[in-house]
Every structure is written in C-alpha cells, then in structure tokens.
Amino acid sequence: MARTRGSTRRAAHVRHRDGIADRRPAKLLQGAAGEDASVLLLGLEDLPDECWTVLAAAGIGLARVASASHAIRALSVGAAEVVIADARKGPALAAAVRARRDLASAHIVVCAALDSPHELREALDAGADDVMRIPFEPEVLAARVAAGLRAARLRDNEALLRSLVANVPGAIYRCACDAHWTMQWLSDEIEEISGYPASDFIDSAVRTFASVIHPDDREHVERSVMDGVDAHRPFTLEYRIVRRDGGERWVLERGQVQEAGDGRRWLDGAIFDVTARRAAEQALHEREIVEAQLAEVHASRARILEAADRARREIEGNLHDGAQQRLVSVALRLQALLAGHPELAGDARAEVGAILGELRAGLAELRDLAHGLHPAVLSDRGLEDALTSLAHRAGLPVHLHTALPAERLPTNLEAAAYFTVCEALANVAKHARASRAWVNVERRDDHLDLEVGDDGVGGADFRSGSGLQGLRDRVAAVDGTLAMESRPGAGTVVRARLPIDSPGVRG
Numbered sequence: 001m002a003r004t005r006g007s008t009r010r011a012a013h014v015r016h017r018d019g020i021a022d023r024r025p026a027k028l029l030q031g032a033a034g035e036d037a038s039v040l041l042l043g044l045e046d047l048p049d050e051c052w053t054v055l056a057a058a059g060i061g062l063a064r065v066a067s068a069s070h071a072i073r074a075l076s077v078g079a080a081e082v083v084i085a086d087a088r089k090g091p092a093l094a095a096a097v098r099a100r101r102d103l104a105s106a107h108i109v110v111c112a113a114l115d116s117p118h119e120l121r122e123a124l125d126a127g128a129d130d131v132m133r134i135p136f137e138p139e140v141l142a143a144r145v146a147a148g149l150r151a152a153r154l155r156d157n158e159a160l161l162r163s164l165v166a167n168v169p170g171a172i173y174r175c176a177c178d179a180h181w182t183m184q185w186l187s188d189e190i191e192e193i194s195g196y197p198a199s200d201f202i203d204s205a206v207r208t209f210a211s212v213i214h215p216d217d218r219e220h221v222e223r224s225v226m227d228g229v230d231a232h233r234p235f236t237l238e239y240r241i242v243r244r245d246g247g248e249r250w251v252l253e254r255g256q257v258q259e260a261g262d263g264r265r266w267l268d269g270a271i272f273d274v275t276a277r278r279a280a281e282q283a284l285h286e287r288e289i290v291e292a293q294l295a296e297v298h299a300s301r302a303r304i305l306e307a308a309d310r311a312r313r314e315i316e317g318n319l320h321d322g323a324q325q326r327l328v329s330v331a332l333r334l335q336a337l338l339a340g341h342p343e344l345a346g347d348a349r350a351e352v353g354a355i356l357g358e359l360r361a362g363l364a365e366l367r368d369l370a371h372g373l374h375p376a377v378l379s380d381r382g383l384e385d386a387l388t389s390l391a392h393r394a395g396l397p398v399h400l401h402t403a404l405p406a407e408r409l410p411t412n413l414e415a416a417a418y419f420t421v422c423e424a425l426a427n428v429a430k431h432a433r434a435s436r437a438w439v440n441v442e443r444r445d446d447h448l449d450l451e452v453g454d455d456g457v458g459g460a461d462f463r464s465g466s467g468l469q470g471l472r473d474r475v476a477a478v479d480g481t482l483a484m485e486s487r488p489g490a491g492t493v494v495r496a497r498l499p500i501d502s503p504g505v506r507g
C-alpha cells in the first residue's frame with residue numbers, strides 16, 4: 001500500500017484530486033498538487049474553508065472529492081485514510097466502504113446539523129465510524145481526525161497481521177497459562193491440524209485445547225511449558241494432537257510467556273504440524289535398525305563359515321597327521337613283512353596282500369574324504385594348484401584357465417573360490433552328462449571372476465538341491481554374487497564375482 005505517512009507532517013493543503021467538485025474554488029482548496037492527502041472531504045460545501053484550516057495547521061493533508069466513488073478510489077489506492085462526509089453522502093459511502101474488505105481500515109466521519117439527530121444514527125447504522133455535529137469546534141475536529149487516523153492505521157496494522165498470520169503454515173495462538181490452556185486467540189490453521197475450528201477453542205467455548213492433546217503427552221506438555229514459563233525462556237516441544245477423526249498428528253510448538261499488566265500470564269506461540277517429518281524420521285530410524293540387523297546377520301554368517309572352515313581344516317589336519325599316517329605306516333609294515341618273509345605260505349601271502357589292498361583302498365578313501373573337508377593343497381600351495389588338482393580329478397576333460405596374482409589371496413576368498421569350482425564341477429560330473437567342461441578364474445581390478453561351464457543337459461535349478469544354495473550363501477558371506485545360466489539342452493554356466501577388498505573378506 002503506497003501510503004505517504006510523512007505527508008501528515010508536511011504543511012497541509014487542500015488540493016484537487018481527480019473528479020474534485022471544484023464548485024467553491026477557495027484559497028484552501030488550491031493546494032500544491034502531487035502531495036497525498038490523508039483526509040478526504042465529501043460534500044460539506046456549505047462550510048467555510050476556515051473550518052478546515054486547523055487540519056492544515058496540524059500537518060494533515062486534505063483533499064476534496066466529488067462523489068463517494070471518487071472517495072473509494074482514493075481510499076483503495078491508499079491516498080487517504082479518513083473521509084469526512086456530510087449526512088447526505090456519508091451513509092452511502094460508509095455502506096460501500098464496509099462492503100469492501102480491502103478498505104477495512106478506512107475511517108468514515110459523518111457530519112450532520114444539530115437539528116437532525118436521526119441523520120447521525122443513520123450514518124452509524126450504515127457503518128460510519130464516527131459522527132460530528134455541525135458546527136464543530138476546530139479543536140474537536142482536529143482531535144477527531146487525529147483519532148480517526150490512529151484508528152485507521154491500527155486497523156491497517158491489524159489487517160497486515162491477520163494476513164501474515166493467515167499465511168503462516170501453523171496455528172498462532174495466545175492462551176491463558178491455566179490447566180486448560182484456555183485460548184484467547186487462535187488462528188484458523190488449527191482446523192487443518194485438529195479438525196476442529198478455532199472458534200471451538202476460543203474461551204474453551206466447545207472444548208479445551210488440553211482436551212485435544214494426546215492423554216499420554218499432557219504431562220509432558222505441561223512440564224515443558226511450565227519449565228519455560230518459570231525460567232522466562234521460550235519453550236519448544238513436540239507432542240501429539242488427537243484429531244476430530246480420531247487420527248493423531250505430531251505438532252511442534254514454540255511459545256513464550258507474556259506478563260499482562262494485571263498480573264495474569266499469557267502464552268503466545270505457534271503450533272506446527274510435523275507429522276510428515278516425524279514419519280520420515282521414524283522410517284529412517286527403522287531402516288537404520290534393519291540395516292544394523294542385516295549387517296550383524298551378514299557378519300555372523302561370515303563368522304560361522306569361517307569357524308566351519310577352520311574346523312574342517314583342523315579335522316583334515318588331524319586325519320592327515322593322525323589316522324592317515326598310522327595307516328600308511330601299517331601298510332608299509334605289511335609290505336615290509338611280505339618282502340622280508342619269502343618263506344610265507346602262498347595262501348598267507350595272498351591273505352596279507354588282500355589286507356594290504358583293502359588298506360590302500362581305505363587310505364585312498366580317507367584321503368578323498370580329507371580333501372573334501374579341506375584340501376591341504378589349498379592351504380599349502382594356493383588357489384591355482386588347488387584348482388589344477390580339482391580339474392584333474394573331475395572325471396571329464398576340463399579346460400582350466402587362470403589369471404591370478406602371484407601373491408596369495410585372503411583365506412576365506414580362496415576358500416569361497418575353491419568350493420565354488422569344486423561344487424560346480426561335482427555337479428557337472430553328477431548331473432550334466434557333459435563331454436567337456438571349462439573353468440576360468442581371473443582377478444580383475446578389485447574382484448575375482450569365476451566361471452565354470454559345461455556342454456551338458458542344462459536345466460540346473462537353485463531350488464532343487466542344497467549344493468548351489470549353499471554355494472550362494474558362501475559367496476554372499478564374502479559379499480560376492482552368484483549367477484547361473486542353464487537352459488535345458490544348452491549346458492550350464494555358473495558365474496561368481498567375489499570382491500577382494502570387501503569387509504567380509506579376511507586374510
């Protein structure tokens with residue numbers, strides 16, 4: 001609004017505005033053009049110009065307008081705040097102004113002759129703010145106009161505040177510092193939040209504000225607010241509102257205590273709906289929990305596998321150093337017995353020979369068993385040699401291609417790679433009816449790529465056995481991925497990609 005407040009302080013002039021009825025061109029009405037007037041005169045042509053000089057002396061700008069519509073135009077562009085009108089034109093002007101929300105701050109004074117009190121009543125009924133009898137004392141005019149200007153500006157400020165408050169995305173309030181939080185003033189936004197209109201809460205007309213606070217939160221609200229009040233600090237708190245439809249909303253409230261002159265205390269503040277923010281926080285929190293649980297499961301799976309591998313290595317070691325060694329020495333002794341006793345009868349020799357044969361077969365089985373548990377060659381000589389030995393023992397032609405670094409890889413990574421190839425080749429032998437197979441193992445940047453393929457019957461499925469499933473778990477435990485291509489009749493290819501520097505991988 002382009003209102004020139006300063007104009008009231010400048011020397012006042014009554015001057016011509018658009019459409020001014022210049023019927024009585026007097027000295028007073030020929031003011032300097034271009035200055036904003038604060039007061040408009042409508043009608044009242046019969047009064048001498050001297051009536052108005054008091055306003056000029058008080059620094060109040062004055063302009064005459066020809067009609068109510070001219071007055072309204074001047075008010076709507078903010079060129080004036082007070083209109084002094086006669087009883088003829090005043091009531092219609094007052095009615096027209098009151099019908100316009102945007103002119104709510106305008107102050108209308110209607111003047112009427114002493115002998116026509118009904119005219120004054122009529123003006124007030126039409127919406128005039130003030131009435132004056134003619135003739136009036138200059139001082140009375142000055143005082144009434146000054147009061148009118150003050151009232152207009154106050155209303156203007158109020159309108160500004162109302163418009164600002166209406167645009168705040170929260171409910172603004174003033175309430176008593178009592179057990180009900182009795183609302184003295186509350187903006188309409190509360191209806192968005194609670195489902196109840198603000199008027200329900202004003203003076204607790206229909207319900208108290210305390211009644212819509214979630215019962216479990218009431219104590220917390222009271223404590224937080226009163227702590228702030230006692231310490232004369234602003235308070236901030238979050239709590240739940242129970243809506244009219246039974247739903248809950250989380251709100252953030254900020255406020256501060258204000259002391260009224262009469263010793264009463266008010267709380268002034270704002271209430272914002274933060275339900276969406278709380279829900280997002282909650283979702284994030286839940287996701288963090290799930291992620292932590294997943295990480296724990298992941299870590300424990302890796303630990304279980306590691307422990308199992310360690311146990312297998314130990315059993316393999318014990319078999320190798322214990323039972324296997326003893327049986328080997330028994331076999332050697334039997335061999336020596338046969339060699340050192342040529343006099344032994346043929347049937348006894350045959351019997352010992354048969355025992356020796358059994359013993360060797362048993363030893364071979366034991367070696368295979370120990371190898372299956374944990375291949376000593378993997379621990380002793382590394383992945384490349386262990387894969388070579390696997391390829392040789394596969395029972396069909398296997399083309400092996402490796403591109404591995406000279407240095408050893410982390411133990412559980414080597415084990416994952418080894419057991420992947422081992423299981424895939426075992427499957428080829430058991431299920432594929434293939435004529436050949438191939439194994440590619442390569443280190444690429446920060447991961448190890450494995451591929452085991454065959455030209456067999458295909459149709460392999462993760463769900464129909466436990467071997468591939470277990471393989472997938474083992475690969476996942478080192479943060480790797482396992483994929484399989486196996487169309488019926490088109491052979492099978494198993495691919496694994498194992499990251500080398502993943503946290504799941506330990507040396």
Ligand SMILES: Nc1ncnc2c1ncn2[C@@H]1O[C@H](COP(=O)(O)OP(=O)(O)O)[C@@H](O)[C@H]1O
Pocket residue numbers: 427428430431432433454456457458459460461462463464465466467468469492
């Ligand atoms: N290379 C393959 N060629 C054909 N079929 C296969 C192959 N590998 C696995 N399969 C099929 O997929 C199933 C699941 O394999 P797997 O999980 O290793 O179980 P299993 O213990 O039977 O070996 C096997 O039972 C077999 O029917």
Ligand SMILES: [Mg+2]
Pocket residue numbers: 423426427465466467468
């Ligand atoms: Mg299998």
